[in-house]
Amino acid sequence: MLTLPNVIATQDISQPVFHHIDHVTDTGRLAVQRVAAAVLNATYLDERQLTFALATSTVQHVLAARHLCLVALQASVCPDNCFRLFSFADQCGIAPLRQAAEQSCLASLPRGDAAAQDAAGFAQLPQDQLQRLLQSDGLQVASEIEVFRAIAAWTQAQPLERTPLMAALVRACVRLDSMDREQLVQLDSEPATSDSPEVIRLVAHAYMLHIVGLPSGAGAARPRDSVARAAAAAAAATAMAVPAAAGCGVSGVDPFSRPAVRVV
DSSP: OOTGGGGTTSTTTSSSSOOOOSOOHHHHHHHHHHHHHHHHOOOOOOHHHHHHHHHOOOOOHHHHHHHHHHOOOHHHHTTTTHHHHHHHHHHHOOHHHHHHHHHHHHTTOOOTOOOOOTTTHHHTHHHHHHHHHHOOOOOOOSSSSHHHHHHHHHHHHHHEEEEEEGHHHHHHOOOGGGOOOOHHHHHHSSSSGGGGGHHHHHHHHHHHHHHHTTTSSSOOOOOOHHHHHHHHHHHHHHHHHHHHHTTTTOOOOTOOOOOOOOOO
């Protein structure tokens, strides 16, 4: 069904524009048959037959089939398929479907040891599509470390080809300026950081500039809304916990302690 929305373009329909990573399913076949019945009044056409039938039909039929497929695809967007649909819609220039899939992608990144629900689709994202998602202000993450871990997960899917791209993605997508000292230390200790000497240098540079109070770029990066909300929630929880800890005679963290990152 993913092939049909793009069939209106001038092209050799035997050579698809987008190569799908999924096998044809029974649900997909049923959807294709219903489109064929609704548009062409055909009793049975498989996905290939319907594509060729539409190519020899009228523009009105093609547009009707395209509309039905896009409505069905947009209604089906969920964390289980969002990255695949986003990549498809972006590559084929289908804005409404891309926007719907993007909103789901922004809330469906891999989290720590938990893979994305659409892990195969996430792993297959081209670099430019991944970068656009991770640069978004609307990305739903609790900290920039989650952004780094998403880059690491994508890199580890094809380590030989993608490890050289990791530093560029970290520089473009991880808002190092908005991270505090403890987060930078944690980022430095992430296993994937050691995979790239350039990433180690980026983190060390951000840490040193943080100590002296300077931004690491032309200006300080604005924290994402989701990160700001998570930080506010954590601060509120800490504020509530401090009186309780004081009442139990528990001392706090030494405010003068200073963890360090690797200096390269």
